[in-house]
Amino acid sequence: DTEVTQTPKHLVMGMTNKKSLKCEQHMGHRAMYWYKQKAKKPPELMFVYSYEKLSINESVPSRFSPECPNSSLLNLHLHALQPEDSALYLCASSQGVAGQPQHFGDGTRLSIL
């Protein structure tokens, strides 16, 4: 689904770096999501924002910090990551959280050195 745009597509960072992943949608959706996908595994939910408020945090370590500055944008701030955090990070959006279809971006492939 190209209606959800994620940047960058690839990111390599050291364990002491600070970086951010960005996600943008212009479909007027009010729910946005971050998922993490390890190799050969299905995506797993990290965070849900509904009407720009954090509604679900699936016990994600504090080195991942989400931010929703407005209804179209979702950021994921990264700090002091570990090599096991290397994964594909997927952003999705939907009209609401009550069962509407979710549309995914192409993901950011993150490698931690």
Next chain:
Amino acid sequence: GIQVEQSPPDLILQEGANSTLRCNFSDSVNNLQWFHQNPWGQLINLFYIPSGTKQNGRLSATTVATERYSLLYISSSQTTDSGVYFCAVVYGGSQGNLIFGKGTKLSVKP
């Protein structure tokens, strides 16, 4: 929590063959989606189908919510159909988080 089971885990087809992928889920759902993840990692929406039957070209899907299963049919398969097919559900009472099955890895040989 809800369990989502997909079968078969792996499938190898010759180009032109037909196939059926199955998704069983253990509780009532508000949302059921089928996705195709291509070798580049892109997760492509195939169907939003919490109940009923839909068709899109060579693909069709049926969900029987009362019996808690969904089927994805692929006809006249092509090499570009290769990848992993995921079924994902949002169960009643949740706040929208999609729960994914483990996927079916499809390889279509020329």
